[in-house]
Amino acid sequence: MRLVIDLVRGKKVALAMDVLRFSKNRGAMILSKFLDSAVATAKSLGHGDESSLMVLKIAVDEGPKLKRWRARAKGSAYPIQKKVSHITLILDEVKGKKSAQEQEEETKAVQKAESAKKEQTLVKDEKPKFKTGSSASLKTLKTERGIRRFFRKSGEK
Numbered sequence: 001m002r003l004v005i006d007l008v009r010g011k012k013v014a015l016a017m018d019v020l021r022f023s024k025n026r027g028a029m030i031l032s033k034f035l036d037s038a039v040a041t042a043k044s045l046g047h048g049d050e051s052s053l054m055v056l057k058i059a060v061d062e063g064p065k066l067k068r069w070r071a072r073a074k075g076s077a078y079p080i081q082k083k084v085s086h087i088t089l090i091l092d093e094v095k096g097k098k099s100a101q102e103q104e105e106e107t108k109a110v111q112k113a114e115s116a117k118k119e120q121t122l123v124k125d126e127k128p129k130f131k132t133g134s135s136a137s138l139k140t141l142k143t144e145r146g147i148r149r150f151f152r153k154s155g156e157k
Helices: 002-008 013-021 026-045 100-124 135-154
Strands: 053-062 066-071 077-082 085-093
Touching (some): 002 013, 002 026, 002 053, 013 053, 026 053
Antiparallel strands (some): 053 085
16 A cells, blocks of 8 residues: 555645556555545535645555454464555645746755755864775775784784
8 A cells, every 4th residue: 555655645636546547556446535535525625626635645554453364274274464554644735836936046045055054064073084095005904914913923023
């Protein structure tokens, strides 16, 4: 069910219904009925129609399991778990869209704020976190140290 839910998360209801209609997964049929019910409830409450709604949040949680047993060979039994899911769906009404220029300005402002935060953190950290130098020289030093220790143990200096 989670695979199907990832397909419709964050999409408009009309697009989500189309995606579910053409999905081959068995959970898609169940989810499309559930989405139809949620849209009908939203219409009856006066929160908008199918064209103005979008799937804001959708989640699946594990429900109770029906535990049954199936007879097997030589008097043994095989457990069967009939699993149930709890689906949480939140629909939201789509408001007026922002123009492309407004979206670009917002992204630029966010990027500037992030770069300023990075610069502040770099100024605070005076010591570099990693040693500078070639990795080949570090590897040779480690092997030479190991060789020296080996010869020291045998009595040579």
